[in-house]
């Protein structure tokens with residue numbers, strides 16, 4: 001066994017349920033004894049921790065597809081990890097690198113059947129970003145739900161983020177007129193460099209709608225919605241007949257005390273324009289990730305898609321990095337390095 005009997009496990013725990021914007025003070029660092037895995041669990045050591053906005057919601061109310069976390073809980077998070085002790089009942093072998101939900105901690109005992117081997121098609125950081133959840137979300141959201149055709153107009157919200165940077169590049173690669181929406185002027189150039197034809201900065205509803213109308217004078221065929229609220233409202237009004245809205249996430253709600261009001265025009269606009277609004281959860285496509293990862297790896301090799309990512313060093317920096325991400329401080333996939341593989 002790699003960890004000794006007296007090995008300790010550093011963890012980031014939730015101190016209190018946030019009300020309003022998250023603060024780093026809502027978290028604390030704790031040292032706990034290293035977990036002892038059950039027969040069906042593998043002991044894993046976190047290498048890279050994924051920062052995902054949806055996990056902010058779990059701190060107060062739980063998500064639509066998993067339970068919430070109370071004060072004292074280890075913060076939830078996916079990670080790329082090394083198996084340091086394989087489960088007695090089988091599963092990934094000791095030494096293998098896997099993707100799983102470990103939480104914000106150095107060591108976790110995780111059900112072996114929930115661990116997924118990494119693709120091995122690029123550097124480890126890509127396994128959390130472009131070849132991981134975010135790349136898969138952009139891929140399946142576009143190919144399965146949005147289904148853009150060459151020449152159509154695609155709008156991507158949170159376009160400078162982990163999912164958005166991949167969605168913009170895939171839409172562009174498909175031959176679509178591609179428009180990104182970002183939260184600040186500082187991100188405009190980043191999204192343009194990824195191939196967007198136009199980039200619109202999020203603004204008050206009236207201003208945003210005018211900017212979108214100027215960027216998409218013929219209307220929107222596919223809207224990749226990671227935001228909800230006023231941004232969805234503005235895009236919905238500009239959809240072309242038979243347009244598709246990819247309902248991916250609700251960023252406008254995650255760090256707010258009250259969820260923003262839903263869009264107007266539902267269902268009247270949806271009916272009149274024959275729109276399709278469809279939600280999806282990327283984990284539902286897990287069995288098809290290998291094909292999508294291979295296709296994305298090929299696009300990366302060909303230089304058609306670029307990985308945009310930021311690595312913050314140290315578990316203790318995860319709270320501040322997450323707070324800043326929710327405030328729009330990230331460009332591309334932000335993750336936290338907890339250990340180097342060579343450190344093991």
Ligand SMILES: NC(=O)c1ccc[n+]([C@@H]2O[C@H](COP(=O)([O-])OP(=O)(O)OC[C@H]3O[C@@H](n4cnc5c(N)ncnc54)[C@H](OP(=O)(O)O)[C@@H]3O)[C@@H](O)[C@H]2O)c1
Nearest residue numbers: 054158161162163182183226248249250251252281282328
């Ligand atoms: N359906 C699925 O299976 C699935 C899977 C993974 C992720 N997602 C969703 O995909 C979306 C993007 O996630 P990500 O991990 O790629 O995060 P991300 O875009 O890298 O980071 C979050 C971004 O949200 C934006 N933001 C913050 N507050 C906002 C607000 N009030 N209104 C609009 N935008 C705001 C900020 O960008 P700006 O500065 O540009 O505003 C920030 O950079 C999220 O909604 C997430 O839940 C869905």
